[in-house]
Amino acid sequence: MKSEEEKIRQQQLKKVFKKNEEEAFVSSLPMKIADFFQLFDMLDEKIEDEGCDHTLKFTEQYLNKHELTSQRVIPWLNENGGYCDCEVLANIEEKFEDFK
Incomplete structure (x- = not known):
């Protein structure tokens, strides 16, 4: 079972990943x-x-x-x-x- 700390870390990583994806998408827009x-x-x-x-x-x-x-x-x-x-x-x- 994941510790609470690990769950929080994974949530933060998901947020960072999503933000990076959005920034890459926006920068690709013509x-x-x-x-x-x-x-x-x-x-x-x-x-x-x-x-x-x-x-x-x-x-x-x-x-x-x-x-x-x-x-x-x-x-x-x-x-x-x-x-x-x-x-x-x-x-x-x-x-x-x-x-x-």
């Missing part, structure tokens, strides 16, 4: 977290109204409108499972749950 949330909101509306054509059409429109560099953002989205607008919502948005 745009601000707030921009991602605005993108997700816009995609929710567009996909509900028009559906997904399995491209990044709406994402690219958002990036162009807000003068964000798609050369950095699109590869990052692809690396993280966002190959089309609906996948951005399904696979990328969940990565931001801890930042709401």
